Structures are given as structure tokens and as C-alpha cells.
Amino acid sequence: MSAGLRLTVDRLTHRYGSLTVLDDISLIAEPGQVMVLVGPSGCGKSTLLGLMGGLLSPSDGDVRCEGEVPGDCLNPMTYVFQDFALLPWRTVAGNISLALEDSALPRAERPARIAEMLSGGMRQRVGIARALAVRPACLLLDEPLSALDAQTRELLLEEFAALIARAGTTTVYVTHNLQEAVLLGQQIVVLSRRPGRVREVLRLDRPLAGRTAADPDLAAMEQRLWRMIRDDAAEAERERADAPA
Amino acid sequence: MGPVDGITRMRRLDGKVPFRGGGFSPGESAWAATLTLVVVVALWQAAASAGLIPTLFLPAPVSIGRALWALTVSGELWKHLSASLFRLAVGWVAGTAFGIGMGLAVGLWSAFRSPGMAVVSALFPIPKIALVPLFIIWFGIGEGAKIATVAFGVFFPTVIATAGGVDGVPRGLIRMGQSFGLSHWAIVRKIVLPAALPAILNAFRVTASIGIVLLVAAEMIGAEKGIGAFVLAAGNLYDTDNLLAGIVVLSVLGLVVAWVIGRLERVFLRWR
Numbered sequence: 001m002s003a004g005l006r007l008t009v010d011r012l013t014h015r016y017g018s019l020t021v022l023d024d025i026s027l028i029a030e031p032g033q034v035m036v037l038v039g040p041s042g043c044g045k046s047t048l049l050g051l052m053g054g055l056l057s058p059s060d061g062d063v064r065c066e067g068e069v070p071g072d073c074l075n076p077m078t079y080v081f082q083d084f085a086l087l088p089w090r091t092v093a094g095n096i097s098l099a100l101e102d103s104a105l106p107r108a109e110r111p112a113r114i115a116e117m118l119s120g121g122m123r124q125r126v127g128i129a130r131a132l133a134v135r136p137a138c139l140l141l142d143e144p145l146s147a148l149d150a151q152t153r154e155l156l157l158e159e160f161a162a163l164i165a166r167a168g169t170t171t172v173y174v175t176h177n178l179q180e181a182v183l184l185g186q187q188i189v190v191l192s193r194r195p196g197r198v199r200e201v202l203r204l205d206r207p208l209a210g211r212t213a214a215d216p217d218l219a220a221m222e223q224r225l226w227r228m229i230r231d232d233a234a235e236a237e238r239e240r241a242d243a244p245a
Numbered sequence: 246m247g248p249v250d251g252i253t254r255m256r257r258l259d260g261k262v263p264f265r266g267g268g269f270s271p272g273e274s275a276w277a278a279t280l281t282l283v284v285v286v287a288l289w290q291a292a293a294s295a296g297l298i299p300t301l302f303l304p305a306p307v308s309i310g311r312a313l314w315a316l317t318v319s320g321e322l323w324k325h326l327s328a329s330l331f332r333l334a335v336g337w338v339a340g341t342a343f344g345i346g347m348g349l350a351v352g353l354w355s356a357f358r359s360p361g362m363a364v365v366s367a368l369f370p371i372p373k374i375a376l377v378p379l380f381i382i383w384f385g386i387g388e389g390a391k392i393a394t395v396a397f398g399v400f401f402p403t404v405i406a407t408a409g410g411v412d413g414v415p416r417g418l419i420r421m422g423q424s425f426g427l428s429h430w431a432i433v434r435k436i437v438l439p440a441a442l443p444a445i446l447n448a449f450r451v452t453a454s455i456g457i458v459l460l461v462a463a464e465m466i467g468a469e470k471g472i473g474a475f476v477l478a479a480g481n482l483y484d485t486d487n488l489l490a491g492i493v494v495l496s497v498l499g500l501v502v503a504w505v506i507g508r509l510e511r512v513f514l515r516w517r
Binding site for chain 1: 418426427431435
């Protein structure tokens with residue numbers, strides 16, 4: 001298994017009209033490691049992820065990728081979406097094969113269940129399966145667990161940790177859940193409120209396997225993260241309440 | 246009420262919590278629907294038989310049925326109906342095909358959006374029947390003018406519904422397609438079209454009835470064959486039995502078309 005890509009974000013700035021949402025961001029997602037992006041809501045986490053995978057075009061600066069990609073990799077930069085982005089008129093297998101149909105791969109087998117009939121947890125598992133089917137070199141996950149209930153989230157988080165550790169792809173994971181951040185991240189990037197800037201980058205060099213929420217070190221780290229973004233989050237909340245709807 | 250001298254009168258609640266939900270979910274019954282129609286026709290027949298309705302102006306259902314039977318046996322009905330069905334089918338298919346194409350273009354590409362909608366907005370409000378004389382000059386008195394009228398009338402609502410359906414496709418699904426490197430055409434075919442299909446099929450219901458209205462009107466202006474021409478001719482002869490027989494055929498035609506579209510929706514929108 002290859003170590004994956006290195007993703008370099010270089011002096012990235014992004015504006016929507018006159019509104020600067022990201023300001024001078026520089027980051028490096030190391031090959032085979034997990035980078036988690038956290039920050040108060042509206043700080044541009046998802047925008048940054050969209051820029052990193054080329055779904056958005058930056059106003060300034062650029063994102064580069066370098067590294068060896070295995071021959072069976074069909075889509076080097078692959079997303080997993082918060083709202084799953086499944087096609088309700090397709091079956092589970094149909095949704096997964098969607099990502100393969102444009103390639104020269106042989107046709108997938110006729111599937112049995114409709115995507116709409118699944119629970120949220122099952123839907124996101126399909127979203128993950130679809131992402132892994134193209135053998136990505138870099139996985140970009142946009143709050144993949146946010147649309148799920150707390151219990152399902154817990155279960156899927158464990159599955160994610162195992163999957164990511166096994167796949168060994170470069171991973172960028174956006175979340176507002178700090179527990180997810182400390183359980184999955186090897187590099188945790190804290191963004192400030194809008195315009196989003198890199199506030200701090202924390203490193204957590206222990207293997208993903210064996211991390212538990214009860215671990216006092218991780219709990220302390222989570223507390224530290226919360227203290228960092230707490231005031232920003234409150235401020236962002238106030239701004240949103242003041243803004244004319 | 247309210248606090249008087251700082252004291253509020255208390256109200257005591259005691260007993261079962263009253264049920265306040267329910268309602269607002271009308272059920273359907275095919276049986277009740279059929280029964281209603283049967284009862285209306287039966288009352289009509291009874292009133293006609295009792296002499297309460299002057300049958301010269303509104304013939305009894307039995308006379309209409311007899312007229313229909315005679316028309317069917319003589320082959321007269323099929324002569325008119327087949328001409329009408331042919332015009333309706335060709336006109337509707339042409340208008341729908343071009344309409345969906347134009348609607349997709351307007352919904353997907355900036356180059357088509359404003360110009361396309363400008364043309365559609367300018368031409369949509371014209372009562373299409375006013376164009377029949379023009380179409381007769383352009384396409385001759387034969388089939389061309391009638392087919393063009395139907396196609397023209399069907400085209401605009403289809404464009405508007407398709408463009409609206411495309412606008413309503415969740416952006417997230419399109420981004421997903423792009424994130425997996427799907428080609429532009431694959432995104433249109435596998436994501437945009439299926440997602441817009443409910444809106445397009447909904448438009449079919451509207452355009453099918455518009456098509457029938459315009460067809461009959463065009464046939465009344467200049468045609469020898471066709472249900473519209475037949476109804477007009479019967480009216481000119483004060484032949485109300487045949488006139489209403491023609492109208493019953495139109496009603497059945499509308500019902501059959503609605504039923505076919507319902508089946509299409511069942512097949513194509515099973516996922517909903």
C-alpha cells in the first residue's frame with residue numbers, strides 16, 4: 001500500500017464577493033496521515049476542504065499535490081459528504097458503481113436494495129464505500145458524521161478509525177466535533193472565526209488504533225481545543241444572530 | 246381575567262388528555278370515485294326519462310350511448326378518433342422532445358439561460374389558438390397546421406417545467422458527481438435528468454390536457470376528420486346525441502392519457 005499523496009496548501013485566500021472567508025492559509029497534509037480541521041461554525045472549514053480537492057477555485061494562492069499514486073487509483077482526491085450525496089433513485093450498489101461507471105471497469109452486479117430505505121448510518125457507510133471503491137490517494141471528509149445521531153456517530157467513528165488506519169491514505173477530515181478530532185487526528189488544525197486563519201496546529205503522534213475517549217491525555221487535548229475555539233464560537237454565534245436573515 | 250390584587254384565579258385540569266391530532270390526511274377510495282360517477286349518470290338518466298330535462302338540448306345518457314354505439318359500429322368514430330390521436334401523438338411528442346431539450350439547455354448553460362427564457366416568456370402568453378391561421382398559411386390546411394399548434398402549445402410549459410426541475414436538482418449531488426470525476430454528459434444523464442424527472446412527468450399531465458384542448462380547437466377551425474371537426478359538424482346539424490358522444494370520447498381520451506401518465510410515474514418514480 002502506497003503512502004499516498006502530500007497535499008500542500010500554499011497561502012490560500014478565498015473570497016465570496018467582498019467577503020473574505022479564508023485568509024492566507026498554509027498547511028501540509030502529510031502522506032498517509034490524518035489532518036483534522038476544526039473551528040467555529042462559519043469559519044470556512046468546508047470551503048477549505050472544497051478548495052483542497054478542487055471543487056472550488058481559490059481567489060488567491062494554490063493547492064498542490066505530490067506523491068506516487070497506484071495504478072488502480074481511479075480518483076486521487078475523493079470526497080465523503082456530510083449529507084451523504086447518494087442518488088435516491090439508485091440502489092446501494094448503483095450508488096457505489098456510479099463512481100466506477102465512467103472508467104473502464106467491468107459493470108457492477110445488479111443490486112438489491114434502494115438507497116432511500118437505509119438508515120443514516122447505513123447511508124454514510126454507502127458514501128464511504130463509494131469513496132473507497134475508487135481507491136483514493138487522498139480522502140476528503142466533510143463532516144461525515146454530523147448528520148447522524150449520537151449513537152450511530154459513535155459506532156461509525158470506530159469504523160472510520162479502523163478504515164483510515166488500514167487504508168493508509170492521506171486524509172483531511174473536517175468536523176466541529178472535538179472528540180472526533182482527537183480520536184482521528186494526527187495533525188489538528190484549529191481555524192479562527194471568519195475570515196478563517198490558521199490559529200494553531202496540534203500534533204498527536206500516537207497511532208489511531210487504541211485511542212479511546214476515556215484516555216485522560218486525549219480528554220485534556222479536547223478541553224484545550226475547546227478553550228481555543230470557545231470564544232470564537234460564541235462570537236460567531238452572536239454575529240449570526242445579528243446578521244439580517 | 247388576569248391578576249387582580251396579585252391573585253390569579255386557578256383553573257383545574259383533571260382527566261384524560263384530549264386527543265388533538267388526526268385529520269388532514271384524506272384517504273382515497275376508487276370505489277367511492279366510481280360510485281359518484283355512476284350516481285350522477287343515473288340521476289341524469291332519471292331526470293331525462295321523467296321529462297325534467299329537455300332532451301333536445303341535453304340528451305339522456307342512453308341516447309348518447311346509442312349514438313356512440315352506432316358511431317363505433319359504422320367505423321365513423323375510429324375515422325375521427327384515429328386522425329385526432331395521430332395529430333395529438335405527433336404534436337405532443339415533438340413539443341415535448343424540443344421542450345425538454347430547450348429546458349435542459351436553459352437550466353444548465355448560461356449561454357442559453359437568459360436568451361432562452363426571454364423567448365419563452367415572450368411567446369408563452371400568446372393564446373396558441375390565435376396562431377392557427379398563421380400555421381395554416383405556413384403549413385397548409387392539412388395535418389401540418391394542427392400538429393404545429395399542438396406542438397407549439399406543449400413546448401413552452403415543458404421548457405418552463407424542465408428548467409425549473411433542473412434548477413431544483415440538489416447542488417450537492419452535482420458536486421458529488423464532479424468530485425468523482427464524472428464527465429459533464431454523465432452528470433446530465435445520471436444525476437440531472439433523473440432528479441428533474443418528477444418535474445418533467447408532472448408537466449406531462451399539464452401538457453397532455455393542453456394538447457387535447459388545442460387539438461380540438463384546431464380541428465374546429467379547419468378539418469374534415471377529427472373529434473373536434475365531428476363535434477362542430479354535429480352542433481351545426483343540431484345533432485346533440487352525436488355532439489355529446491364526441492364530448493364523451495374526449496373525456497375518455499383525457500382519462501386514458503392521465504392513466505398512462507400515472508403508470509409512467511409509477512414506473513419511473515418508484516424510488517420516491
